[in-house]
Amino acid sequence: MTVTSGPAGSSPHGILAPSAPGSPNDSSESVVRLEGVSKTYPSEPPVDALKDVSFTVHEGELVGIVGPSGSGKTTLLHLMGTLDRPTKGTVWLTGLEVGKLSDAELSALRAGRIGFIFQQFFLAEHQSVLDNVADGLLYTAVPLSERRDAAARALESVGLGAKLSSLPTKLSGGQRQRVAIARALVGSPAVVLADEPTGNLDQATGASILELFHELNEAGATIVVITHDRAVAAWMGRIIQVLDGRVVSDGPAGEWKRATGA
Amino acid sequence: MNPSLAPARLRARDLLRLSSIGIRTRKLRAGLSALGIAIGVAAIVAVLGLSSSSQAGLLAEINRLGTNLLTVTNGQTLFGQTAELPTDAPGMIGRIGPVTSVQYTGSVSNANAYKSPFVPSIDTNALSVDATSLGLPADIGTTLSQGVFLNAATQDEPICVLGAAAAQRLGIDKVFQGERIWVGGMWFYVVGVLNQAVLTSEIDSSVLIGFPAAEKYFNFDGNPSEIYVRTVDSAPQVNAVDSVLAATANPESPNEVDVSQPSDALVAEADAKAALNSLFLGLGAVSLLVGAVGVANIMVISVLERRSEIGLRRALGATKGHIRAQFMSEAILLSLLGGAVGVLAGAASTAVYASSKGWEVVVPPLAWGGGFGAAIVIGAVAGLMPALRAARMSPKDALWSV
Ligand SMILES: Nc1ncnc2c1ncn2[C@@H]1O[C@H](COP(=O)(O)OP(=O)(O)OP(=O)(O)O)[C@@H](O)[C@H]1O
Ligand SMILES: [Mg+2]
Numbered sequence: 001m002t003v004t005s006g007p008a009g010s011s012p013h014g015i016l017a018p019s020a021p022g023s024p025n026d027s028s029e030s031v032v033r034l035e036g037v038s039k040t041y042p043s044e045p046p047v048d049a050l051k052d053v054s055f056t057v058h059e060g061e062l063v064g065i066v067g068p069s070g071s072g073k074t075t076l077l078h079l080m081g082t083l084d085r086p087t088k089g090t091v092w093l094t095g096l097e098v099g100k101l102s103d104a105e106l107s108a109l110r111a112g113r114i115g116f117i118f119q120q121f122f123l124a125e126h127q128s129v130l131d132n133v134a135d136g137l138l139y140t141a142v143p144l145s146e147r148r149d150a151a152a153r154a155l156e157s158v159g160l161g162a163k164l165s166s167l168p169t170k171l172s173g174g175q176r177q178r179v180a181i182a183r184a185l186v187g188s189p190a191v192v193l194a195d196e197p198t199g200n201l202d203q204a205t206g207a208s209i210l211e212l213f214h215e216l217n218e219a220g221a222t223i224v225v226i227t228h229d230r231a232v233a234a235w236m237g238r239i240i241q242v243l244d245g246r247v248v249s250d251g252p253a254g255e256w257k258r259a260t261g262a
Numbered sequence: 263m264n265p266s267l268a269p270a271r272l273r274a275r276d277l278l279r280l281s282s283i284g285i286r287t288r289k290l291r292a293g294l295s296a297l298g299i300a301i302g303v304a305a306i307v308a309v310l311g312l313s314s315s316s317q318a319g320l321l322a323e324i325n326r327l328g329t330n331l332l333t334v335t336n337g338q339t340l341f342g343q344t345a346e347l348p349t350d351a352p353g354m355i356g357r358i359g360p361v362t363s364v365q366y367t368g369s370v371s372n373a374n375a376y377k378s379p380f381v382p383s384i385d386t387n388a389l390s391v392d393a394t395s396l397g398l399p400a401d402i403g404t405t406l407s408q409g410v411f412l413n414a415a416t417q418d419e420p421i422c423v424l425g426a427a428a429a430q431r432l433g434i435d436k437v438f439q440g441e442r443i444w445v446g447g448m449w450f451y452v453v454g455v456l457n458q459a460v461l462t463s464e465i466d467s468s469v470l471i472g473f474p475a476a477e478k479y480f481n482f483d484g485n486p487s488e489i490y491v492r493t494v495d496s497a498p499q500v501n502a503v504d505s506v507l508a509a510t511a512n513p514e515s516p517n518e519v520d521v522s523q524p525s526d527a528l529v530a531e532a533d534a535k536a537a538l539n540s541l542f543l544g545l546g547a548v549s550l551l552v553g554a555v556g557v558a559n560i561m562v563i564s565v566l567e568r569r570s571e572i573g574l575r576r577a578l579g580a581t582k583g584h585i586r587a588q589f590m591s592e593a594i595l596l597s598l599l600g601g602a603v604g605v606l607a608g609a610a611s612t613a614v615y616a617s618s619k620g621w622e623v624v625v626p627p628l629a630w631g632g633g634f635g636a637a638i639v640i641g642a643v644a645g646l647m648p649a650l651r652a653a654r655m656s657p658k659d660a661l662w663s664v
Contacts, residue, residue, distance in 0.1 A: 078658045083576075083656075083657050103582060104269045104581045104582070104583070105269075107269055107579050107581040107582075107584075108269045109267055110576075110578070110579040111269070111270065111579020118574075120570075122661070124571070126283070126286060126287045136578060138272075138575075138578060138580075139270055139272075139584060143273070144273075144275070144276070183578075195662075
């Protein structure tokens with residue numbers, strides 16, 4: 001069963017792709033779709049990191065992926081982000097079958113339709129916050145001045161409108177992660193994929209980042225967050241729980257909360 | 263295939279910014295790694311520039327002296343003795359059409375010149391005493407550095423003019439009233455000193471006296487031993503005169519006459535200057551090689567250090583080609599910076615040295631163009647392997663293994 005989050009409005013910030021009006025149920029577009037996906041790492045011994053995983057992320061959803069360490073969450077994110085290919089099964093991104101695309105086409109796909117957020121932020125220390133965010137559009141043929149305009153708007157939307165010319169080294173961890181989030185959002189991607197975005201942040205800052213994801217989702221962004229954070233349920237619309245390479249539950253955050261007693 | 267999935271081309275400006283990241287963030291390291299190329303290019307540019315400049319200097323000198331001077335020298339007889347030129351040879355030569363001026367000297371072999379009578383007679387200082395015609399300096403392309411030359415009034419007096427080297431060896435750097443030297447057992451007064459005679463260096467070590475004086479004081483027979491012939495200044499005319507000169511000078515035995523063109527030696531020297539100092543070129547090449555290894559080395563390190571940047575760029579949508587282009591152009595830029603510094607340093611040292619010698623400063627296009635070209639090629643070669651390595655990196659390994 002696929003459950004989606006509440007209705008999503010159009011972006012008040014003007015940088016996010018406007019989502020389909022009304023309830024994003026069966027009528028809404030599938031952004032990421034996995035069908036019978038398995039991943040075996042050819043190490044010695046081989047590791048079955050994912051076993052027969054199937055689910056669909058629809059436009060406008062805010063999905064949390066939870067599970068213990070080693071359960072296959074990051075592997076799942078690699079496959080959704082086209083950074084790796086499944087051993088078995090099929091992955092579709094915005095309706096395109098990943099297995100049929102070349103490396104260069106997948107790069108173009110990532111450039112235009114996927115935004116990544118990492119635990120370690122990965123900001124360029126020698127360039128301003130604005131240019132860090134503008135580089136989110138570097139590989140999309142958008143001219144520099146437009147990239148900067150879009151970056152300024154994205155930074156505005158994550159609450160850093162006053163820090164455009166700061167260097168990342170002058171920012172707090174939470175602010176740096178906001179810069180990274182702005183970089184992921186700047187091209188209005190079809191989906192934003194975040195792996196442990198709060199892993200390097202203290203509890204309160206982490207919670208504020210999750211709250212930001214919630215706001216951005218309200219504004220229309222489709223976001224998938226991998227997290228250990230116990231506060232996750234409060235902000236996500238849907239939780240996919242992974243254990244030992246399998247999806248063990250998938251449903252509204254409220255259900256998961258009740259079932260796990262979190 | 264989905265047309266919207268065509269990877270975007272990087273704009274030139276973006277590529278330039280990307281390729282300068284490594285250099286901007288690690289300035290000292292970049293500078294040191296480009297040093298080898300800078301030194302190599304500087305050495306090569308300086309060698310090419312200096313040889314061209316000195317060649318230009320020599321050609322200017324040849325131009326000033328003219329290539330239309332021919333010399334006729336008494337050669338050897340069939341029996342190995344010194345042959346004599348007939349006394350009427352200069353007159354005969356003067357009648358050849360394109361000849362514009364004829365001057366001559368005769369070796370006064372029974373006289374030697376000394377600073378004073380007290381100098382032992384074996385200390386001749388390798389000076390020669392020669393009788394001369396009166397228009398010699400202008401004909402051979404030299405001038406007087408001091409005093410006057412012999413003239414119709416002084417040519418039968420015990421009066422002499424010194425070649426540049428002769429004056430130096432006799433210790434005469436200024437011609438004073440009454441300055442005299444001891445020639446063939448009597449005093450001769452010095453009235454002038456010549457500047458260096460580049461085309462006819464035998465004049466430099468000569469003590470020149472008049473033909474009548476030589477005949478009067480030393481029983482000189484009046485036979486010329488060198489005849490200096492100027493012709494109309496065009497190569498065919500010079501050659502035409504050259505071909506008839508021996509027969510005209512000595513119709514009875516033309517093979518006892520040597521004819522030469524003194525500027526030939528200078529032209530050959532100028533050509534030799536163009537044929538470069540291979541030692542320095544070799545050093546430059548070795549330095550370039552070392553520089554290439556330095557750039558390659560720094561690029562390999564840079565690629566390893568910047569794994570996460572590379573992974574991030576791939577995640578942001580860079581293709582392998584984008585990554586390859588970034589690191590290739592970084593290597594080329596680094597090497598070009600070294601090349602630019604090298605060209606400037608090489609040109610500057612050429613300029614300083616050439617102007618100190620009074621030569622025209624010539625840095626041939628081959629030198630600076632070659633310097634930049636070599637830098638680009640070296641950068642491309644040195645950057646290729648690291649760039650391919652960077653492009654091959656798996657983005658997920660680069661981003662999740664830190
Ligand atoms: N490159 C690899 N080669 C071999 N095994 C791997 C590789 N990457 C991951 N694994 C294994 O696959 C399994 C799933 O790993 P994955 O990183 O997806 O887990 P995770 O849920 O993200 O864990 P964590 O919460 O600790 O980040 C683990 O057992 C891991 O050891
Ligand atoms: Mg993980």
